Amino acid sequence: MTLCAAWIREINSREELVSATDSSLTGGEKWNQGVKLFELPRPDCLICFAGETSRAYPLILNLISSIKLDRRLRSPRTDIEEVLSYLASLFTALVGTIVNEIQGLDIHDLRAGAKFLFGGWSWLESRFRFWQLYYSKDAEGFIFKECTDEPNKNRIYTFLGDPEELVDTATKTYKRLIFDDDIQDDKMDMEPLQILIKMSRDKSIRTVDGAIQIAKVYKSGTSEFFGINWPSSKGKPHFLGRSFVPHSKPDVRYFDPDTLILIEDKLPTVIDDLTRFSHLEDFDFIQTCYGEDGSLSTALSDLDRERLIYVFREAAYQRFVDNMQNDIAQDHRPGEA
CATH class of the missing domain: 3.60.20.10 (Aminohydrolase, N-terminal nucleophile (Ntn) domain)
Structure with missing residues (x-):
């Protein structure tokens, strides 16, 4: 059956x-x-x-x-x-x-x-x-x-x-x-x-x-x-x-x-402020994937889509690592006199 x-x-x-x-x-x-x-x-x-x-x-x-x-x-x-x-x-x-x-x-x-x-x-x-x-x-x-x-x-x-x-x-x-x-x-x-x-x-x-x-x-x-x-x-x-x-x-x-x-393969369909990614090497590529209004291009190729997912994934992981290091650094600050 x-x-x-x-x-x-x-x-x-x-x-x-x-x-x-x-x-x-x-x-x-x-x-x-x-x-x-x-x-x-x-x-x-x-x-x-x-x-x-x-x-x-x-x-x-x-x-x-x-x-x-x-x-x-x-x-x-x-x-x-x-x-x-x-x-x-x-x-x-x-x-x-x-x-x-x-x-x-x-x-x-x-x-x-x-x-x-x-x-x-x-x-x-x-x-x-x-x-x-x-x-x-x-x-x-x-x-x-x-x-x-x-x-x-x-x-x-x-x-x-x-x-x-x-x-x-x-x-x-x-x-x-x-x-x-x-x-x-x-x-x-x-x-x-x-x-x-x-x-x-x-x-x-x-x-x-x-x-x-x-x-x-x-x-x-x-x-x-x-x-x-x-x-x-x-x-x-x-x-x-x-x-x-x-x-x-x-x-x-x-x-x-x-x-x-x-x-x-999920991607944000709209990003209201692309400049938050301006520090990335792939910023120009990200801008080609999103229009002036921040909307994801509907004509994105599978190759570009995979690249964009990788870029965002790496950026998110790096942000996580940076935040963890900042938290550790703050936990180990010398106490005030």
């Missing part, structure tokens, strides 16, 4: 493939800190699942092991479509070995217990591609349906859920969101993530729960996994569904679920 999503995000003329899912595992019991989004032994692709954990985990673990052991599958020279074909064949072979020991259960229902989202960067076609994979009774094996077969569409996304009603709810909520905000003609940003967060916070939806797991694939053929503060910006850091205390959290970037902005 779950809801997951994949979509192609375009921001500042840069595309990236984003995949996300909730963290709830069910099946006679309920866990809200289960891993459902997996990094494979090649960094240009991701896989997540919806459905029965007892069916999905053996298949995914076999896939990870198989890629590790196969030099061709590990090689970045092997396009992900070839990995997809292998994946479908492997899953078909594995579910074909299931022995039904419960009277009255259909073997095809057992084999179809989980479905998957798989995708990544195709160097052969120079574009992101992703597919839904599911068991077909007619084919007696796993088949796949591409979600990126119309590459010129403005918005390319998919939801995968179990039960299927979750997909209908997510799709309707998504369409209502983009029409209410009048952004249906805009490029895709993080709207599917917004839907996942909304549904996972909704306590009336039992099968979608827990902190959202998020990862991206970049055109460089690399992937990045993200954490999230949960259930709000003031909540604890979570990574792959698991809760951490701040001092022991994994060294990854974390999303703010309220703003959908990376917490590490």
Whole structure:
């Protein structure tokens, strides 16, 4: 049981493939800190699942092991479509070995217990591609349906859920969101993530729960996994569904679920007096990032944004050190006669 999503995000003329899912595992019991989004032994692709954990985990673990052991599958020279074909064949072979020991259960229902989202960067076609994979009774094996077969569409996304009603709810909520905000003609940003967060916070939806797991694939053929503060910006850091205390959290970037902005990438949108930074070597650079009214430029590149965050972080740390040294110096002043 779950809801997951994949979509192609375009921001500042840069595309990236984003995949996300909730963290709830069910099946006679309920866990809200289960891993459902997996990094494979090649960094240009991701896989997540919806459905029965007892069916999905053996298949995914076999896939990870198989890629590790196969030099061709590990090689970045092997396009992900070839990995997809292998994946479908492997899953078909594995579910074909299931022995039904419960009277009255259909073997095809057992084999179809989980479905998957798989995708990544195709160097052969120079574009992101992703597919839904599911068991077909007619084919007696796993088949796949591409979600990126119309590459010129403005918005390319998919939801995968179990039960299927979750997909209908997510799709309707998504369409209502983009029409209410009048952004249906805009490029895709993080709207599917917004839907996942909304549904996972909704306590009336039992099968979608827990902190959202998020990862991206970049055109460089690399992937990045993200954490999230949960259930709000003031909540604890979570990574792959698991809760951490701040001092022991994994060294990854974390999303703010309220703003959908990376917490590490937050910058002051307005600085009323830029001259407070006039003593810094980077003062001229800071002035280029903020307008005459002190407003942060909306056209800031990712590189400049990272540089600006570093400058402010270093300035804040230096100010902290200076203040501590001043306090120590005052504590050790000779007493007056």
